Amino acid sequence: MKKNKKKIRYDRIVIVLIVLILIIALVFGGIKLLTNKDTTKNTNEIKMIHLRDLDETNKFVSENELKLEITYEYNDEKEKDKVISQSIKVGDIINKGDTLKVVVSLGKLDKEKLASDNINELGTVPIMMYHGIVDMKSSETEYTGGNVDKDGYNRTAEAFREDLEFYYQNGYRMVRLTDYIDGNIDVEYGKSPIILTFDDGNENNLKVKGLDEDGNIIIDENSAVGILESFKEKYPDYNVTATFFVNGGLFNQPEYNEKILKWLVENGYDVGNHTENHLDIKKSTSEQVNKEIVSVYKQLDEIIPEKYVNIIALPFGSPYNKEHENFGYVLKSTYNGATYETKAALRVGWDAEYSPFDKDFDPTFLKRCRAYDNNGKDFDIEMVFKLLETKRYISDGNVSTIVTSEKNSSKISDNVNKEVITY
Numbered sequence: 001m002k003k004n005k006k007k008i009r010y011d012r013i014v015i016v017l018i019v020l021i022l023i024i025a026l027v028f029g030g031i032k033l034l035t036n037k038d039t040t041k042n043t044n045e046i047k048m049i050h051l052r053d054l055d056e057t058n059k060f061v062s063e064n065e066l067k068l069e070i071t072y073e074y075n076d077e078k079e080k081d082k083v084i085s086q087s088i089k090v091g092d093i094i095n096k097g098d099t100l101k102v103v104v105s106l107g108k109l110d111k112e113k114l115a116s117d118n119i120n121e122l123g124t125v126p127i128m129m130y131h132g133i134v135d136m137k138s139s140e141t142e143y144t145g146g147n148v149d150k151d152g153y154n155r156t157a158e159a160f161r162e163d164l165e166f167y168y169q170n171g172y173r174m175v176r177l178t179d180y181i182d183g184n185i186d187v188e189y190g191k192s193p194i195i196l197t198f199d200d201g202n203e204n205n206l207k208v209k210g211l212d213e214d215g216n217i218i219i220d221e222n223s224a225v226g227i228l229e230s231f232k233e234k235y236p237d238y239n240v241t242a243t244f245f246v247n248g249g250l251f252n253q254p255e256y257n258e259k260i261l262k263w264l265v266e267n268g269y270d271v272g273n274h275t276e277n278h279l280d281i282k283k284s285t286s287e288q289v290n291k292e293i294v295s296v297y298k299q300l301d302e303i304i305p306e307k308y309v310n311i312i313a314l315p316f317g318s319p320y321n322k323e324h325e326n327f328g329y330v331l332k333s334t335y336n337g338a339t340y341e342t343k344a345a346l347r348v349g350w351d352a353e354y355s356p357f358d359k360d361f362d363p364t365f366l367k368r369c370r371a372y373d374n375n376g377k378d379f380d381i382e383m384v385f386k387l388l389e390t391k392r393y394i395s396d397g398n399v400s401t402i403v404t405s406e407k408n409s410s411k412i413s414d415n416v417n418k419e420v421i422t423y
């Protein structure tokens, strides 16, 4: 009996011990959980939430300093700007700097609306060719419209302002030449791309009046860039940009040339090659061609390394055909051990160019439209834009899709790797 009683007491002790161990385990576990929570706070771990729309996504991404990649898709169920899917699951722990991918709806694909809005990304794109912008009124010249000289190579500041207003009011929005060549046309729905180019590095393209107290250039408001900058403020959705093609004298302001080049590439403009001495390539030796092209690239390389564009505007638009023996040296130039490749060449032209998604698009021989006045004849501005009315590129507002009519779809290049939508 006594022995039995003792045994029972031992059993009780064992039970009490087990309970105690359990309590200790729970308490420590709890503390550990709390500690973990604290660590979460300290390392800025974030719990992924359910994202409903684009606004919510942008807010979440900026608050938590994430990287965002958005793909847009047409979707029958989700309204425009609603999130279709997110790459990180709700509740997952993420860190600052993580990449979040979301698919956002463009709304229901309404082919009738695309058709009635004439959305056509196989349409043509005007690449405008300017030279000098001269600070005077059109009434002060003796030539047609806003032409400063007989052939209309130079334009008055007044006419240039009117051109920019005209393009904007007619639904054109600027794109970088290099983006157009790469098929990256980011223009809002229903609007058309336009490209501006300036040849010769005329002083009046970006005239420096002096330096401010911080050493920054003060730009003459009546020079081309001064005027462009005023439109940047007037119409923020115009996407103001242009490409300037320079010779060896750059912008012909020796004391400011370097500052000008740096300012341009930092402010959304591009700079390309127009040969060292405005060389007529069809009349030159291969050595001259190589030397003159390499020389300008080297200058740009020294001042704005990796920030200029490997694009050449052919002086005099020469040679006139790609079969010319010197043309190969335009695309690949070697001199004194240095080799430069050129991805696109511009000639002097007349009409608008093909869409970059068109089978016939050839970036190595792009034609431009002369920005001059000639009473609506000989491909002046008036004539070019009248012709564009029936064939212009009109964007669907989405860089990852190509929208055009069924009729145009046979013209789409095989090299295009974007979703094609036809109506």
Ligand SMILES: [Zn+2]
Residues within 6 Å of the ligand: 199, 200, 274, 278, 315, 316
């Ligand atoms: Zn020129």
